[in-house]
Amino acid sequence: MQSPDEMLALRYDRIGEPAEVLGAVEVPKPEPGAGEVRLRVLRSPIHNHDLSTIRGTYGVRPALPATGGTEALGRIDAVGAGVTLPIGARVSAMIQGAWAEYSIAPASQCVPMPEALDDDVASQLMAMPLSALILLDDLRVERGAWIVQNAANGAVGRILMRLAQARGINVINLVRRESSAEELRAFGAEHVVITEGHDWAAEVRAIAGDNPIARVIDSVTGPQSIELQRILGRRGEYVIFGGLAAAAMRLDPGLMIFNETVVRGFWMTAWMSRASQQERAAAVQQIFSLALTNNLPLPVSAIFALADGQAAVLAAEQPGRPGKVLLAP
Numbered sequence: 409m410q411s412p413d414e415m416l417a418l419r420y421d422r423i424g425e426p427a428e429v430l431g432a433v434e435v436p437k438p439e440p441g442a443g444e445v446r447l448r449v450l451r452s453p454i455h456n457h458d459l460s461t462i463r464g465t466y467g468v469r470p471a472l473p474a475t476g477g478t479e480a481l482g483r484i485d486a487v488g489a490g491v492t493l494p495i496g497a498r499v500s501a502m503i504q505g506a507w508a509e510y511s512i513a514p515a516s517q518c519v520p521m522p523e524a525l526d527d528d529v530a531s532q533l534m535a536m537p538l539s540a541l542i543l544l545d546d547l548r549v550e551r552g553a554w555i556v557q558n559a560a561n562g563a564v565g566r567i568l569m570r571l572a573q574a575r576g577i578n579v580i581n582l583v584r585r586e587s588s589a590e591e592l593r594a595f596g597a598e599h600v601v602i603t604e605g606h607d608w609a610a611e612v613r614a615i616a617g618d619n620p621i622a623r624v625i626d627s628v629t630g631p632q633s634i635e636l637q638r639i640l641g642r643r644g645e646y647v648i649f650g651g652l653a654a655a656a657m658r659l660d661p662g663l664m665i666f667n668e669t670v671v672r673g674f675w676m677t678a679w680m681s682r683a684s685q686q687e688r689a690a691a692v693q694q695i696f697s698l699a700l701t702n703n704l705p706l707p708v709s710a711i712f713a714l715a716d717g718q719a720a721v722l723a724a725e726q727p728g729r730p731g732k733v734l735l736a737p
Contacts, residue, residue: 413437416737417508418717421473423464426721430462430476432714438512440488445515447482447499451531451711452506452735454724455479456562456650465654467675470504476717477506477735480513481521481531491515498523500534502680507714509737519692525699532563532706532732537695539676540567543649544575546674547623551576554619556612556639558582559627559652560600561592563732566705568625569597571698578619580612588728595705609635623647630655637663645670707731 415437420429440446458477460466481500484493493499498521501513521530543564549555555572559565560581572579573596580599583589589600601611612621620641626633630653637659640646646669648657663669680688698704709731712720717735724733 415509416714417475417505418477418714418735419473419475420462423462423472426459426462426476427718430717430721432717435475435508437510440486440491440512442489443491443515444488444512445484445491445493445499445518446486447480447501447511447513448485449480449482449506449509449511449737450498451481451527452477452737453479453532453535454720454733454735455535456652457535459721459725460651465651467677468504475505475508475511477508478502478504479531479535480506480511481527482511484518485510487515493518493520498530500530502534507717507735507737509714522696522700528708528711528734529699529704529706531734533695533699533704534692535676536563536732537567537698537704537706538691540564541571541691541694542676542679543625543647543674544568544571544577546679547625547645547647549577549622552578553622554578554580554616555623555625556580556582556621556636557625557627558603558632558636559650560597561588561728562627563706564649565627566592566595570595570703570705573598574703578616580615580621582608582612585728591730603632609639612639620644625649626657628652629657631658633657634660637669640667640669643668643670645672648673709733711736713737 414434417435419433484497499518501518503513561583569579581597582601582603584604589602592600599615601608621639622644624636624640624646626648627650629651709729710723711734714737
């Protein structure tokens with residue numbers, strides 16, 4: 409029987425494949441320090457960057473042993489000195505160690521969640537929707553411009569597509585299979601191209617016509633990158649958001665020179681560190697507004713208990729899954 413002073417956490421003590429190195433273990437229940445709160449976690453999503461962190465390929469490397477997960481929705485059950493947030497408040501926070509029954513979060517980083525949003529939606533609001541919103545702003549494209557994104561049926565892809573189309577930006581969405589294309593069309597996508605078994609680059613050019621592709625958003629990288637570079641218009645920007653293929657990019661230096669192509673990355677963590685409190689608050693309010701009006705496509709594929717963490721991370725990496733995999737401690 410679990411002691412009242414202990415909790416279950418999904419932890420790893422070495423870098424490696426998540427399903428091989430993660431395990432549900434009992435650890436001491438943490439106590440909040442000054443300026444901190446303890447959350448009784450309700451939901452925590454499994455993001456691609458969480459899995460990359462466990463593999464040691466992400467930009468953040470926590471000290472080992474570590475508890476996985478970076479986004480937690482929970483109710484405050486204990487507070488440290490100087491905290492004014494009330495016990496019982498339902499909040500979301502971006503933290504290290506979210507895959508546990510209880511997690512510690514700085515009170516300053518806790519965002520109260522509207523009770524009108526259910527746990528499944530509220531638990532996903534901070535990481536992917538904010539990333540999509542800020543990434544779209546960072547592209548700096550005007551109404552009528554054309555952009556292309558791959559991995560378009562992922563959480564960021566779906567949300568970015570919806571936000572961009574609402575602004576009058578034309579989005580060509582690349583997915584690997586027909587089932588993903590159907591799901592994306594159901595979310596309102598106007599232009600969807602299937603890459604497997606198709607001359608997808610020719611389809612992209614046919615859809616855009618004489619209009620140049622102003623931006624490419626690459627969340628996959630690998631061998632597909634050079635084809636994406638070739639469809640990009642003169643002085644276009646190639647923005648790298650992810651590396652799902654876990655492979656080196658292939659780029660044509662001649663095209664980079666003669667088309668004056670800009671190749672750069674986008675990392676939401678870096679934006680958060682340089683954004684003002686007012687900028688972060690404004691972005692969160694936009695996300696709340698979209699969620700409360702059902703304008704954020706945030707489907708859930710499956711919900712797992714912490715004890716089934718290994719099965720959960722395998723499910724999270726299944727190609728073509730229809731939504732996010734959540735942990736429900």
